[in-house]
Amino acid sequence: MLESRENYLEAILMLKQEIGQVRSIDIARKLSYSKASVSRAVGILKNGGYITVDAKGYISLTAEGLAKAEAIYERHRTLTSFFMEIAGVPEHVAEEDACRCEHVLSKQTFQGIKMYLNENGVC
Structure with a gap:
């Protein structure tokens, strides 16, 4: 899509x-x-x-x-959290970057980020 x-x-x-x-x-x-x-x-x-x-x-x-909408929104929220909590960027930057990345990130990379956040109690 x-x-x-x-x-x-x-x-x-x-x-x-x-x-x-x-x-x-x-x-x-x-x-x-x-x-x-x-x-x-x-x-x-x-x-x-x-x-x-x-x-x-x-x-x-x-x-x-x-x-489809829920899957994209989950990617957005997860990536925003990752950028803010792990990369330490401000929320507005994290939001903008998540919006761009959520569409092109592979399923494997997204699952890895999601697993990392879950294992480290961030998400």
Whole structure:
């Protein structure tokens, strides 16, 4: 899956947790994207089976979309913790770097980081 699509799914999950119901405008505000860009992405995610959009414009993650969003969000949280606790970088830097790394890190490397954090009581 493309990084941009993963970012949208993660944003939908986070918004759902923060505000409950999610619409395209909420995603646009959170990601600082144009309404047109979000509209296009919503169409792609809907056609891909990752989200549904009801008659009032509220967006929900499908089971597949939720699984993908949760996996990306777990990577984000884990990498942020790793960068802050182990590398000692400030939270805003850790957040930005985690956002970039979460999409390209191999499953094996991610599992190694996760195991290290768990074994050392960081996560």
